[in-house]
Amino acid sequence: MTTAKRAISRALYGSRYDRVPWPQRIFVRPGERLARELQWQARVRRAPVVPLADYEAGIKAKSIEEFISCHLCGESRQQPLFEPTALKDNGKKKWSYRVVRCPDCGFLYRNPNIKPERLGELYANNYSTFLTGKYAARRRRRYRLTMDAFDPVFADGRDRRLLDFGCGAGYFLQEAEQRGFDACGxxxxPDSVDQANERLETARAYHGDPEDIPEIADGGFDVLTLWSVLAHLPRPLDDFRRFRELLAPGGVLLILTVNAKSLQLKAYGSNWIGFTKNHLMFYSSETLPHLLRQTGFAGVSFEPSYGDSIEAGTARIPEKLRSRLRRTVASSDGGMMMRALAFADEKAIERWGQGRDVVRLTSESALAQP
Structure with a gap:
């Protein structure tokens, strides 16, 4: 937090929120939600909408990049909004890219984007080092909190097959093993897969494309999980059609990804922590149903994400502010992460959708919705 920001914060709110961690203050300070929503609306109104050809003319794409139209609705016009950038210690750019908004459906995505055939280059060099250490402990906690949020889907894995797409170093597969799933990832x-297989007992991790791995390509999975993977997929329609084919009747797809409706995104713009080096596309509860509907899923249900420390009870803020944070996140759909459970068919909705708000995605139910 810069000195200027600290001074502004003190002037507006005094010192009562100083002990609240900076990422959580946006959810508990009076009037902040309304201010950030207005800030977002103003940003969208001011941003120009340009034809794709004009947008391409002003940008030089890298060799691994390509210009794209909106994958969800096909709109080619672009609304440039952000330019996330990371700097080296010497002040030079470490990486930078542009994020645009679809003026038709509101989808946020990187443009130019990464060519699908070059995607592996982002993960080839010791990517597993990012997935271990302290990060691994946080991931394990997040897995458990998310599984609990969608209880009882993950309560008992006996006689059920699970595929973890983008399994990394295998930490979630360990959790799946312990819950009785017949699991693979x-x-x-390649180095992440090697590490995963060193720590797994009954589960197995594979390197490559699912279509090239017979144990996966045959499908029949009861559960498919995407832990912080969705933002990394350059061809989501193709991938989700394949996910739907891999699911057995009554199967479900769990998604955890950064939330494009996050109040933090609306507040911090290009400095939002969801804009990481390898993220390509950014979904919300408004845009994800478009993807699921086009790829054959019958429904989807969302669970608010209040933050790991809040849900685990380790946040060092007063109970009154924790309650306020939960209300703000729930009412704005503005948490940092988005958690969703997609249902393959009506059988899945009947089994796992009881007691949940399910957005129906089939053509008949879509026509019935306002």
Whole structure:
């Protein structure tokens, strides 16, 4: 937090929120939600909408990049909004890219984007080092909190098959083993797969494309999980059609990804922590149903993500502010992460959708919705 920001914060709110961690203050300070929503609306109104050809003319794409139209609705016009950038210690750019908004459906995506055939280059060099250490402990906690949020889907894995797409170093597969699932995973990082298989007992991790792995390509999975993977997929329609084919009747797809409706995104713009080096596309509860509907899923249900420390009870903020944070996140759909459970068919909705708000995605139910 810069000195200027600290001074502004003190002037507006005094010192009562100083002990609240900076990422959480946006959810508990009075009036902040309304201010950030207005800030977002103003940003969208001011941003120009340009034809794709004009947008391409002003940008030089790298060799691994290509210009694209909106994958969800096909709109080619672009609304440039952000330019996330990371700097080296010497002040030079480490990486940078542009994020645009689809003026038709509101989808946020990187443009130019990464060519699908070059995607593996982002994960080839010791990517597993990012997935271990302290990060691994946080991931394990997030897995458990998310599984609990969708209880009882993950309560008992006996006689059920699970595929973890983008399994990384295998930490979630360990959790799946312990819950009785017949589990396997696949990943583009060879060193991560090697590490996963060293720690797994009954589960197995594979490197490469699922279509090239017979144990996966045959499908029949009861559960498919995407832990922080969705933002990395350059051809989501193709991938989700394949996911739907891999699911057995009554199967479900769990998604955890950064939330494009996050109040933090609306507040911090290009500095939002969801804009990481390898993220390509950014979904919300408004845009994800478009993807699921086009790829054959019958429904989807969402669970608010209040933050790991809040849900685990380790956040060092007063109970009154924790309650306020939960209300703000739930009412704005503005948490940092988005958690969703997609249902393959009506059988899945009947079994796992009881007691949940399910957005129906089939053509008949879509026509019935306002």
């Amino acid at each position: 696949v990943d583009l990082s």
